[in-house]
Structures are given as C-alpha cells and as structure tokens.
Amino acid sequence: MSGSPPSEWQYVAGAYTVVFVTVLLWIAIVAAKLQRLQRQLAELVEKARVRDG
C-alpha cells in the first residue's frame, strides 16, 4: 500500500460506504429482532396449546 493521501474519489467512496454499511447493519439488527419475536411468539403459542389441553 502506498503512503500517498487518499484521492477525492476514495473519500467519496468512503462516505457512501459508511451510509450503505449503516443501513445494512440496521437491517441485520431488525432481522435479529424479528427472529427473537418469532421465537417468543412460538413459545407463547406452545404455552397456549398446553393450557388448552
């Protein structure tokens, strides 16, 4: 890797990558939360079934 400072397009690419990665990370967090909610819902359905016999 050379020691020269990044060129303008590298800064632009960096800025847009930060935005893209943040949105992706946010989607990953929401996906993880959805999985947790799905699991909790399945547990509650199971509990309701057991209660109803």
Added chain:
Amino acid sequence: MTPRLKLPVLAACSTGLLGLALALVFFYAPTDADQGFSQRIFYFHVPIALTSYACFGWGAWKALRYLRTRDERADTESYVAIHQGVMFGALTLVTGSIWAKASWGVWWSWSENQLVLFLVLFLFYCAYFMLRFSVEPGSARANMSAVYALFGVVLIPVSFLAIRLSQKFIHPVVFNSHGPQMAGSQFLTFCVALAAVLALFATLYQVELAGKRIDAHLRELRELLT
C-alpha cells in the same frame, strides 16, 4: 392505504429513489468547479442532516401529542423518531467529517459553529436515551422523555441558522435568501436524494415501530397466559 400495504410500498419507494439518487449523483450531476469530485458527498450528507432534523422535529411533535393526549402510542412514536434521528445524526457527522477531510484537509474544526452546534444537538439527543432508560417504564418515564424531546427541538433552528449567523466560516452555504446556489442538474439530484433519504427514514420508522408494537403485544399476551 392500509398499514399492511403501506410498508412494502414505502420500502419499494425508498429503494427505487435511493437507486435513482445514486445514479444521478454519479452519472448525471456535473463535477463541481469549486470543490471537485468530493462535492458529490453533499448529495447524501445534506439530505441526511435535514432528515435528522425532521426526525427530531417529528419526535417533538409526537412528544407534544403524548403530553396532550397521554396516548402511549405517541410516546413510542416519539422515541422511535428520536432513535432514527440519532442514527441519521451519526451518519451526518461521519459523512461530514469525511467531506471536511477531502475539502479542508481536516476531519473536524472546533471553530465552526455549524459543526459544533450539530454535535451539541446530537449529544443532547444521545442523552435522551440515558434519561429514558434510567427510569422505570410508565407514565413518569413517558412524561420526562416528552418534555426532554420538546426542549431539544429548540436546538434545531439554532443549529440550522448557525451557519447563516456566523461571520467567519469555511462550511459552504448552498441555500441562501437568493435560493439554491447550484446548477439546475445539481439541484434536481439534491431533491431526489432528499426524497430518497426521507423515504428511507419513513420506511425505517415504520419497521421499527412495527417491531415495538409486536413486542408490546407479545408482552401483553405473555402476561395473559401466565
């Protein structure tokens, strides 16, 4: 539009608009004569900053609605809007910092009122979460959060106008009393990018809100079953 349809339509709109905005930024907008290629950061940096102001404003409006109606849904909506605002605020600071390094040669300048005031606004709303989660859930927490969100909204015009009130600055002023100081193609690109980021906010807001509502319903269901 029914809520079941609203979210997919919003998501499709924001994806389409983001794609269009990126295409315009890189293939349509001309390279700025003054700042060069790095000026292309402007097309997402400024809409993200304006969206974070919109998020905080929306959060304050919902907080006001909570104080008037005591509707718990308004409290949740205020919280989600501020949460999104902090996320967009962090992105504003990071993209702005990268642009500053490309244009001015520094990552940050403490002498710039606009930057410092935006940082103050961002930290103010970060502290909102410390306040909110230091109090047990209930009406006391919702009241405190709502009052705090309303106080914060005062900082928005201060932050927005700081650059115009400042006598000495290096932060560029693109919109002044004479209108946008850019070419028509640049302004069109900016408008599409602003619409894209606002649509992204609307989508993320609805998704997070839906998650919070499902969470609350599950908690209620668990209490009913135990």
